[in-house]
Amino acid sequence: MSPHRREGPDASAEIAVRLADFVLRRPASVFPTAVLEQARYLLLDTIGIAIAAGPMEAGRIARDAATLLYGASDPQHSARMLFDGRRVSIAGAAYAAATQIDNLDGHDGYSPTKGHIGVVVVPALAALAEALPDLTGPDALAALVVGYEVAGRAGIALHATVSDYHTSGAWNALGVAAVAARLRRLSDGQLREALGIAEYHGPRSQMMREIATPTMLHDGSGIGALAGLSAAVLAERGFTGAPAITVEAPEVASHWQDLGAFWQVLHQYVKPYPICRWAHAAIDATRGLCLAHHLAPTDIKHIQVNSFHYAATLFDGMPDTTSKAQYSLRFAVATFVMHGRIGLEHISGNGLENAAVADMLSRITVSESERHSARFPAGRWADVVITTTDGRVLMSGDVHARGGPEAPLADAEIEAKYMEFASPVLGQGRAGAIRDAVLSLGERDSLFSDLSPLLYDPPVITKMLQRPAW
Numbered sequence: 396m397s398p399h400r401r402e403g404p405d406a407s408a409e410i411a412v413r414l415a416d417f418v419l420r421r422p423a424s425v426f427p428t429a430v431l432e433q434a435r436y437l438l439l440d441t442i443g444i445a446i447a448a449g450p451m452e453a454g455r456i457a458r459d460a461a462t463l464l465y466g467a468s469d470p471q472h473s474a475r476m477l478f479d480g481r482r483v484s485i486a487g488a489a490y491a492a493a494t495q496i497d498n499l500d501g502h503d504g505y506s507p508t509k510g511h512i513g514v515v516v517v518p519a520l521a522a523l524a525e526a527l528p529d530l531t532g533p534d535a536l537a538a539l540v541v542g543y544e545v546a547g548r549a550g551i552a553l554h555a556t557v558s559d560y561h562t563s564g565a566w567n568a569l570g571v572a573a574v575a576a577r578l579r580r581l582s583d584g585q586l587r588e589a590l591g592i593a594e595y596h597g598p599r600s601q602m603m604r605e606i607a608t609p610t611m612l613h614d615g616s617g618i619g620a621l622a623g624l625s626a627a628v629l630a631e632r633g634f635t636g637a638p639a640i641t642v643e644a645p646e647v648a649s650h651w652q653d654l655g656a657f658w659q660v661l662h663q664y665v666k667p668y669p670i671c672r673w674a675h676a677a678i679d680a681t682r683g684l685c686l687a688h689h690l691a692p693t694d695i696k697h698i699q700v701n702s703f704h705y706a707a708t709l710f711d712g713m714p715d716t717t718s719k720a721q722y723s724l725r726f727a728v729a730t731f732v733m734h735g736r737i738g739l740e741h742i743s744g745n746g747l748e749n750a751a752v753a754d755m756l757s758r759i760t761v762s763e764s765e766r767h768s769a770r771f772p773a774g775r776w777a778d779v780v781i782t783t784t785d786g787r788v789l790m791s792g793d794v795h796a797r798g799g800p801e802a803p804l805a806d807a808e809i810e811a812k813y814m815e816f817a818s819p820v821l822g823q824g825r826a827g828a829i830r831d832a833v834l835s836l837g838e839r840d841s842l843f844s845d846l847s848p849l850l851y852d853p854p855v856i857t858k859m860l861q862r863p864a865w
Contacts, residue, residue: 407643410651414642415583417655418545418573423537430658431837434536436809437503437543438520439833440665441513442850443813444501445492446820447669447739449478449854451717453611454495461487465621472628474525475851477518478820485522486624489571492518494617499739500721501669501816505543505659506799508550509602509772510563512570512663515620516542519571520843521850522624523578528844530578532836535843538577540660546570547659549594549639552647556640560602564615564622568597569639571623576630585630592626592636609710609718664799665809668737669816673706674724675796676777677761678731684781684789685732692732692751696784698759700728702777703767711761713753717743729755739816767793774801810834820854 423431448454458479465487467473474488475481483491496502496514503513520539524530550566572593576586600615626636641647668678677700684690706724714720720727720742729752730741740746767776775796781789795801804812810830817826829849835841 407645407648410648410654411587411643413654414545414651415586418541418577418586419581419583421537421655423531423533426533426537426540427658428837430540430660431533431536433660433663434539434543435834435836436665436806437513437660437663438517438536438539438836439813439830440809441496441502441517442829442833443816444499444669445477445496445517446826447501447816448495448499449820451495451498451743453498453613454491456611457491457494457617461491465490471526474522477521477850478853480852485525486621486628488522488525489515489518489624490617490621492521493620494611497613497616498611498718499669500613500671501666503663503665504672505547505550505663506772506775508547508563508566509554509560510550510567511614511616512543512546512550512563512567514563514614514616515567515571515623516546516574518620519574519624520578523575524843525847527578528842530843532838532841532843532845536836538574540658541577542570542574543660543663544570544654544658545573545590548650548654549641552641552644552650555650556644556646559599562598562600562602562605562615562619564598564600564617564619566594566597566619566641567616568593568619568623568626569641571620572626572630575624575627579627579631581627581631587637587639588635589627589630590637590639590642592629592634593623594639594641595636596622596626598622603708606705606708606710606722609714609716609722611718613718662800664796665804665812666798667804667808667812668727668731669721669739669742670727670737671709671722672775672796672798673703673709674727675798676767676775676794677702677706677724677728677779678737679797680777680779680791680794681728681731681781683794684779684791685735688783688787688789690781690783692755694783694785695732695755695758695781697782698728698732699780699782700724700759700761700777701764701767701779702761703771703775704763705771706767706775706777707761707763709761713756714747716747720747724761725756725759726752728759729753822855825849
């Protein structure tokens with residue numbers, strides 16, 4: 396053990412102090428420039444997924460349910476739902492947006508947690524900012540970073556100390572509580588209670604159950620957002636719930652030692668496809684072979700995918716729902732081969748009935764590779780062997796999924812992805828205005844409220860559908 400690393404009660408007490416200083420008092424001006432710049436792109440990417448997911452059935456249900464279950468009218472304790480406009484409680488607004496985003500699996504993630512953070516902290520920021528018209532762009536980005544850094548460490552700590560593989564909602568609730576504690580100016584004691592409440596109320600749901608039978612439950616992040624914001628308000632009013640054992644237990648102290656020194660924000664991945672990232676290495680390996688050898692679908696006789704254990708457990712057949720499509724490796728590879736990309740139209744509606752994709756899927760087999768399994772969760776690896784109709788055997792070699800620090804997407808690629816997902820729903824003009832406003836948040840005189848006219852109103856087509864008939 397390092398002579399500078401403490402363990403036990405003293406270390407836990409020291410971390411509690413450092414955590415409160417980091418969450419509540421570290422000014423945006425001392426956050427590294429690269430960290431805040433990365434936060435802009437994570438925010439933009441997540442907003443793009445929120446926009447594209449808006450018309451989907453899961454998002455509509457979540458927003459309607461929020462109005463029924465979590466209605467509120469006090470402007471100080473309510474918020475408009477993203478790209479909807481109806482006012483509900485701040486917890487309800489975060490719940491609706493997180494559920495909406497969670498059901499279009501194109502949002503960012505962090506490999507060591509085996510899960511996702513932006514899906515909850517972006518909705519939390521948007522809900523809380525409604526009551527903060529003077530919130531500057533840098534301060535908004537700093538609050539977002541706080542959420543990422545707290546949630547990521549809570550997730551790693553949870554998975555290191557329990558046997559089950561829990562959904563992201565089980566631990567990303569703590570990141571939401573931290574964002575709320577910072578923006579609502581909670582005390583050190585209230586922050587501690589909020590983290591304890593969020594952890595206790597976070598859904599300890601089983602991820603592999605959802606993998607086996609994909610549904611709209613997805614990664615539990617909607618309830619995680621609800622639990623995190625509820626926890627902050629409860630703690631603000633005097634409700635107790637500390638300690639959070641994923642923060643304060645002596646055996647997890649090592650996971651918090653580098654808070655404020657190692658920036659997990661810089662190690663998030665951004666997805667090039669709206670598919671579970673467990674399938675991405677296989678897609679990218681197939682993509683590389685198709686591009687290198689100029690393969691058309693008619694050139695392919697068989698595709699053998701070798702990947703890690705969890706990737707091999709993904710839904711195996713031709714999906715009949717969007718939820719299943721996003722958790723299907725064979726379908727994802729077949730779709731990419733047929734279309735050269737994977738868009739929302741391919742994982743929903745008529746895309747689920749494409750006979751050519753179904754035929755290609757029948758030519759794909761998936762096997763677990765111990766070599767790739769040993770690299771998980773630090774990495775997402777696969778290799779692919781394509782046998783062509785003229786008898787060639789083409790091997791990709793080991794390929795890591797794109798989008799993370801191993802093979803990051805360029806800023807221009809992230810912007811292009813955002814526009815691809817946002818423009819069909821909002822139109823080029825409004826989508827472009829959101830992009831420009833988000834990317835300007837790092838400027839000292841920017842305000843998050845500059846985004847307000849762009850973030851909360853429903854798309855024009857939705858407004859027209861909601862108009863009463865006269």
